[in-house]
Each structure stands twice: as C-alpha cells, then as structure tokens.
C-alpha cells in the first residue's frame with residue numbers, strides 16, 4: 491500500500507506589524523519570516539512524522555525550491571513534485587501585536603495542476619493505495635474520478651469549503667476529515683451528531699472524522715460512533731492541529747488489518763488527539779507537528 495498526498499504547497503510570508511494596515515496607509519514592518527505552508531505539504535509532513543512513507547504531488551514555482559528542502563527534511567518523497575513557470579502559491583500574513591492576523595492568498599502554482607500531470611502522477615498508483623486530498627489545487631474533481639477508477643482509497647479534507655467542491659463526486663470518498671466549519675457547510679447543521687447523521691446519510695459507505703477543536707473529535711462509520719476528548723494543553727498556536735490529526739489518524743487507520751472495530755478506532759483517535767494537542771503547544775505548522783517518538787513519550 492502506497493500513500494500519495496496530492497495538494498498545495500505554499501510560501502507563507504509572515505509580517506509582524508503594530509496594527510493591520512488601513513486602506514491607503516503605508517506601515518513599517520517590525521519583522522518578516524517566510525515559512526513553508528499549504529495544507530498539502532502540512533498533511534504530508536504530518537503523515538511522515540507519524541511514521542508512514544508518503545509521496546507528495548503538486549506544483550511549485552521557480553521560487554519554491556525551499557519547499558522541496560522542507561519535504562526532504564521531514565522525509566516526504568518529493569520525486570513527483572513538479573516545478574512550473576511562475577510563482578509558488580503564497581500568502582502574505584500580517585500579524586499584529588494583539589495576535590490578530592489578516593491573510594492574502596495567491597494560489598500560484600497550486601492552480602497549475604492540469605490533467606496531463608494528474609494522469610502522469612496517478613499512473614504510479616493503483617488498487618488499495620491511499621490518496622490524500624484537500625481543496626487548494628486545480629483539477630480536484632478530475633483527480634477524484636481518476637483515482638477512484640484506479641481503485642485508490644480517497645481521503646478528503648474539504649478545506650477550504652467553497653463552491654468548487656460542488657463539482658466533486660464525494661460519493662467516491664473513503665474517509666472524510668472535516669472540522670466543525672466544514673461539517674456544518676456539508677450538512678447544514680451545527681450540532682456535531684446531526685452533522686454526522688447527515689453526512690452518513692449522504693455518504694453511507696464513508697468513514698467520517700469530525701474534529702471539534704478543544705472539544706475533541708468524533709468518528710462515525712456505518713452506525714458506529716467513537717467520540718474522543720481533546721487532551722488538555724496550554725494552547726499557544728492551533729495552526730496545523732487539524733493537519734496533525736489527519737496525519738496521525740491515517741497512520742493508525744491504514745495500519746488496521748481486517749475489520750474496523752470500536753477498540754481499534756479508539757486507539758487511533760486517542761493517538762491523533764495527543765499528537766494534535768502537542769501541535770497546539772508550539773508555534774508554526776510543519777515545525778510544530780510532533781514526531782511519533784514525541785507522541786509515544788507523551789503517552790508514557
């Protein structure tokens with residue numbers, strides 16, 4: 491079984507400022523830092539740190555070589571990653587002294603994913619391999635259809651939730667990873683158990699993982715419900731919590747052989763919950779995600 495994460499890679503430019511700039515104003519920046527980002531990259535890093543072999547596919551621009559380095563640093567196989575003309579996807583993030591932020595997103599190379607590239611990548615995978623997707627790249631509906639036709643198991647984190655998802659055949663998804671906001675948008679309900687009921691009715695064959703921030707998470711599959719509390723921590727930055735949960739959930743889930751039992755899922759959820767709680771105690775995304783050894787140590 492192979493794991494492919496086909497998704498976004500970004501350069502996130504953090505500008506520390508006194509206040510978020512007003513229309514027409516020019517403001518001096520106190521500090522600037524560029525970090526790796528993009529849900530595709532963050533989830534691939536989480537999967538690798540959780541101890542699985544993972545390949546990443548996606549597009550970066552000529553300015554994105556640093557992102558290949560990040561992949562290599564964390565053991566994500568970048569051999570399918572494509573460098574295209576133009577700019578890497580990027581964000582400009584203003585962070586003010588009160589911790590408020592405002593973000594400009596430029597899709598860049600993430601929108602350069604085309605069908606010929608998708609075909610080339612998916613030709614390397616087949617029956618039983620896992621495909622991890624988010625909603626930050628072009629050609630998502632095509633990727634889902636083609637991967638499904640090859641017998642791949644599709645894991646979808648429908649984030650950000652927008653109109654483009656309407657073109658995707660979500661009936662082909664094996665595992666949904668959704669947070670409260672996405673769950674509400676998918677189901678029209680705010681109540682976690684109503685979200686799960688509505689999603690299960692729409693997608694009766696799918697495994698559904700709903701994360702609820704510091705209220706924990708819930709798993710649902712064919713009428714089986716497994717709730718998991720969040721681990722209490724002093725959270726300083728929850729960026730990457732959901733991506734960490736995804737990585738650790740998949741590491742546990744793909745290791746289940748045979749029937750998916752309540753007991754097996756409980757163990758998987760508990761570990762994902764511990765890992766994502768650790769992420770919340772650290773700044774940043776990829777950097778903040780704990781390794782399997784760190785999660786083991788926290789369980790002792």
Ligand code: ADP
Nearest residue numbers: 669701702703704706707720725731732766767
């Ligand atoms: P996302 O980052 O996608 O919005 P959530 O906020 O739901 O996802 O967080 C994912 C998981 O991370 C939660 O289910 C929980 O296990 C953990 N988590 C999030 N925030 C906290 C927190 N403040 N304290 C402890 N764990 C947290």
